[in-house]
Amino acid sequence: MRERLLQAIDAALRELLRDAGDSAAPPAFVVEAPRQNDHGDFACNAALLLARRLGRPARDIAATLIAKLGDAGGLLARAEVAGPGFVNLWLEISRWRSALHEILLAGPDCGRSETGAGRAFQVEFVSANPTGPLSVGHGRQAILGDCIARLLEATGWRVLREYYFNDAGRQMRVLGESVRARYLEQLGRATPPDQKAREGLPVVFPSDGYQGDYILDIAASIREREGEGWAREPGDGGFRQEATARIFDGIRRTLDALGVHFDVYSSESSLYDERCVETLLADLRATGLLEERDGALWLRSSELGLPRDRVLVKSDGEHTYLLPDIAYHREKFRRGFERVLDVQGADHKDQAPFVKAAVGLLGLDPTRLEFLFHEFVTLSTGGRKVKQSTRRATFITADELLAEVGVDVFRYFMIERRAQSHLDFDLELAKERDWTRNPAYYVQYAHARTHGIERQARARGVMMPTPEQVETEALALAEELELIRKLSVFREVVARAAETREPHHLAYYLREVAGLWNPYVQDSARHRVLGVDPALTRARLGLTLAVRFVLAAGLDLLGMSAPEQM
């Protein structure tokens, strides 16, 4: 709808410019739905942008533009100059009504577009190392990444969801040592670090070990299964494996419960197995930007315009995480993705430029690699902050939060805010069962109501209409036209949310649709869907179906269920 209008205005502008002897292209004008209804269905700022260039008053140009535009091939009912030189445009009502038909014909696909054209897009997110259960911050990231993936799919991209984890470095070793220490403590062969040493019992627990209760549980289950059998094991290997497997199981269960499913889990160690890191090091050497210094191997990244140099290989021979990270991103492109998106927490912000620069250094196009950073999550209840510290007593995991509020509310609340805003998760509101107060339920209930109406219709022997049976001329009330207008931009909203990687726009949009639909249904003193006039009833049932398609598709893009009954 807007697309066609854009084209018509563009053509009119070119004509206008030609008349003025200006052969350059028209300016980048905007056609948008203005805030105020009496400013038309759309407003265009082209005349304002041209005023200086043509040396004429903007309102003059606007008037000329309107004359050139005419009715834009039957699209326009009215156009007028407004304010400093806007052109306000009113669409022919029949055009709005045909937008409703388009939704009914598209059905569940009413939000889809094809800009991705089947190209391959990798979204990497969560990527938490298996050292403990997922935090609420990981939970936000899981929802954010998954919703972006869903949006990209809806715009025609072929999306692969990937989870990358480090299993080769020091962190995993410390994890194994932590479990081993707890195991020995439980056998009475070691002293916990917070207790006074007993006779001859050493403290084994590492100073930077993992303190959580889940470590105790893993140790206990090993003890139950193996007895004292592992006490003489010299290294942490068995413990590390056991811990990693157990924790990863938990993480996957959590993700599963959140409705987040990865296509690929890839590990740092596989990069070593396939010699990617080795190859990378050789190729980086060839760039001449590596340098031995103090026994370590440095990347002279400051010469690439970055704030400092970085160590790739430590003086003890171990790699920093940056090195395999670069190798990993190179692999992504080798695997043929047109575009790659990394979703990460704000604490990774400073690292991205190094990876990006290294990718460029290797001759790859860094603009195909995107990063999206999200800020942290805090929990509050009734305006009071809930303390989140790593101390076990007050640490709330994604699992625990999920158990409190359920997956639909979890997802809605996590996606409602833009990524770069702090997310204040209001537990009190999230646990609110009243659909009028909890926005997640408000949207879902709006959907359920379309089925409620269908149930009523069936009880009265009224059939739901096919698209062809919907005579939209019968829809004349202001609130009906407003609904149609809102529904008709769904595809654009989805496309924009996908393109800007900003799923929160979709959440807001659905809230707005529900905010029109719920009162419409509720205020049935003035307009009942199921009435005496069969044509009007069919038209309103058509509207009901269109609302259902949009809400169902929208909820699905957020990974939420669309219940038929609540």
Place this chain on the structure above:
RNA sequence: GCCCCCGUAGCUCAGUUGGAUAGAGCACCGGUUUCCUAAACCGGGUGUCGCAGGUUCGAAUCCUGCCGGGGGCGCCA
């Protein structure tokens, strides 16, 4: 000290590549109504868009400086 994000109504937050009189939900008050499941509708009103400059037809939006909150600045991941 340097870098990044944020600062919008009492609270939580939106604000479409710079657009017209800055919005939503919650919370508060009054009136109407009882209906396709839980109530809805109408009205009441609040903003130095953190502060100060600048850019221009026009700034919450862009630039500079400052203030406040968060994150980062490791041969940790």
